[in-house]
Amino acid sequence: MSSNPISEPDLPALRRVGDFASLDEQDIALLRSCAQSPKYVQARRDLPANLFAARGAVLILDGWAHRSCLLADGRRQITGLLLPGEIVASSSIAGSVDSTVTAITPVNCCWLPENTVATRPNLAQALDGMRAMEEQSLRRQIVRLGRLDALERIADWLLEIYERLEASGSCIGDTMPLPVTQETIADVLGLTSVHVNRVLGVLRRENVLTVQGGRVIFLDRERCRSIAVRR
Amino acid sequence: MSSNPISEPDLPALRRVGDFASLDEQDIALLRSCAQSPKYVQARRDLPANLFAARGAVLILDGWAHRSCLLADGRRQITGLLLPGEIVASSSIAGSVDSTVTAITPVNCCWLPENTVATRPNLAQALDGMRAMEEQSLRRQIVRLGRLDALERIADWLLEIYERLEASGSCIGDTMPLPVTQETIADVLGLTSVHVNRVLGVLRRENVLTVQGGRVIFLDRERCRSIAVRR
DNA sequence: CGACGCGTTGAATGTTGTCAACATCAGTGG
DNA sequence: CCACTGATGTTGACAACATTCAACGCGTCG
Numbered sequence: 001m002s003s004n005p006i007s008e009p010d011l012p013a014l015r016r017v018g019d020f021a022s023l024d025e026q027d028i029a030l031l032r033s034c035a036q037s038p039k040y041v042q043a044r045r046d047l048p049a050n051l052f053a054a055r056g057a058v059l060i061l062d063g064w065a066h067r068s069c070l071l072a073d074g075r076r077q078i079t080g081l082l083l084p085g086e087i088v089a090s091s092s093i094a095g096s097v098d099s100t101v102t103a104i105t106p107v108n109c110c111w112l113p114e115n116t117v118a119t120r121p122n123l124a125q126a127l128d129g130m131r132a133m134e135e136q137s138l139r140r141q142i143v144r145l146g147r148l149d150a151l152e153r154i155a156d157w158l159l160e161i162y163e164r165l166e167a168s169g170s171c172i173g174d175t176m177p178l179p180v181t182q183e184t185i186a187d188v189l190g191l192t193s194v195h196v197n198r199v200l201g202v203l204r205r206e207n208v209l210t211v212q213g214g215r216v217i218f219l220d221r222e223r224c225r226s227i228a229v230r231r
Numbered sequence: 232m233s234s235n236p237i238s239e240p241d242l243p244a245l246r247r248v249g250d251f252a253s254l255d256e257q258d259i260a261l262l263r264s265c266a267q268s269p270k271y272v273q274a275r276r277d278l279p280a281n282l283f284a285a286r287g288a289v290l291i292l293d294g295w296a297h298r299s300c301l302l303a304d305g306r307r308q309i310t311g312l313l314l315p316g317e318i319v320a321s322s323s324i325a326g327s328v329d330s331t332v333t334a335i336t337p338v339n340c341c342w343l344p345e346n347t348v349a350t351r352p353n354l355a356q357a358l359d360g361m362r363a364m365e366e367q368s369l370r371r372q373i374v375r376l377g378r379l380d381a382l383e384r385i386a387d388w389l390l391e392i393y394e395r396l397e398a399s400g401s402c403i404g405d406t407m408p409l410p411v412t413q414e415t416i417a418d419v420l421g422l423t424s425v426h427v428n429r430v431l432g433v434l435r436r437e438n439v440l441t442v443q444g445g446r447v448i449f450l451d452r453e454r455c456r457s458i459a460v461r462r
Numbered sequence: 463c464g465a466c467g468c469g470t471t472g473a474a475t476g477t478t479g480t481c482a483a484c485a486t487c488a489g490t491g492g
Numbered sequence: 493c494c495a496c497t498g499a500t501g502t503t504g505a506c507a508a509c510a511t512t513c514a515a516c517g518c519g520t521c522g
Binding site for chain 3 (some may be wrong): 123149150191192194195
């Protein structure tokens with residue numbers, strides 16, 4: 001954040017892009033111009049599929065979204081969250097099992113055309129970095145679902161969300177927004193909302209953290225980390 | 232496979248690359264030259280980290296490998312399998328939680344330098360397609376781990392492996408190689424080897440498929456698909 | 463032969479899901 | 493203003509699925 005040339009008044013989302021490569025003024029100007037006329041999507045609405053038709057990427061400027069997969073019998077699994085400053089790569093959408101991206105809160109996003117990005121090597125590098133980061137997040141999620149129990153899953157996941165939100169400056173001290181229902185948390189972590197509720201109760205009673213009013217307050221981050229194993 | 236200009240005597244792995252873009256003779260010659268002097272890795276050995284140091288990709292020419300994450304208390308989760316014709320993107324390795332790629336069987340792989348690939352648009356496009364396919368596979372795995380029970384997980388996973396092996400021509404009829412222990416299957420699917428064993432027993436007794444001698448024989452593919460839900 | 467890795471099976475245990483009831487709250491319309 | 497509704501959160505009792513622990517068979521390899 002120190003050497004990041006994107007200045008204060010810019011959108012947090014743009015600042016986050018700048019964390020992945022050293023952007024010059026032209027890069028930033030290009031980003032700003034893309035963000036100038038954002039596409040607005042209401043909460044609970046899908047991001048329009050035509051947004052992903054061409055090659056390039058969609059950048060989330062503001063708000064939360066998720067990508068989900070609905071099974072025939074109604075079970076749902078959220079395969080990824082999209083937070084401010086993160087991207088939806090178009091290539092990853094085409095022909096995908098789960099191609100719907102849905103806004104959780106109201107979302108502002110914008111289109112970064114590939115041919116434009118390609119002219120700016122640093123921007124292209126930043127997008128590469130963001131894609132790599134997304135892949136890492138997917139693998140971390142696989143470890144969570146495969147080998148962590150409910151308590152560990154929730155602790156570890158909340159810590160990851162914190163890290164990602166912090167990168168766009170969305171956290172305040174030991175506090176972060178979490179504008180999702182327990183049902184949504186359950187669909188991210190492969191649990192039921194009932195069980196999520198119980199586990200959050202444990203974390204609260206143990207003074208590790210509290211979740212209320214759409215925000216998380218970490219009371220004992222260190223203990224939260226020790227609950228969330230990892231190597 | 233019909234319009235794929237990579238001919239019979241070529242490595243199955245190369246044929247698979249050609250499925251993702253229409254390669255011309257120069258592209259193919261380049262691939263062949265890379266594959267000319269493959270790097271050999273013994274079973275159970277890690278692929279050397281320096282293979283991933285530079286930008287570019289490692290192509291698996293032959294054999295099976297996996298990427299895994301070991302937790303402090305010994306739990307292990309395999310976050311992805313690498314089959315013949317698939318790639319390990321270098322960007323996805325750097326700074327990753329789980330950076331070890333381990334050979335399951337003896338593996339031959341080769342290095343595709345980025346600057347060389349970049350000169351051949353079709354090759355670059357093929358690599359992009361392969362990366363997108365890998366991402367899809369990661370998300371499918373998240374759905375499996377999050378929402379499918381053990382029976383569904385195993386059925387769905389075996390079907391995915393079949394599809395991926397078929398793409399490199401490694402399947403014979405309703406038969407495919409599966410050179411892994413039940414312990415490995417368990418570490419892929421977030422189960423215990425004991426439970427994998429029980430479930431494979433069910434599938435065998437129900438005449439859906441049999442696993443023996445490192446091969447799978449599908450007896451009733453249709454039923455296997457219906458067990459493996461999905462939307 | 464003995465050691466070891468792998469597969470197989472049974473019994474007990476434990477974590478998570480299911481079902482159900484109820485509380486709380488925001489929004490809606492009478 | 494209040495009753496009503498629907499979505500969300502909370503809690504208890506019970507069932508289901510998967511793990512753990514343990515034992516044993518089978519083959520390979522030194």
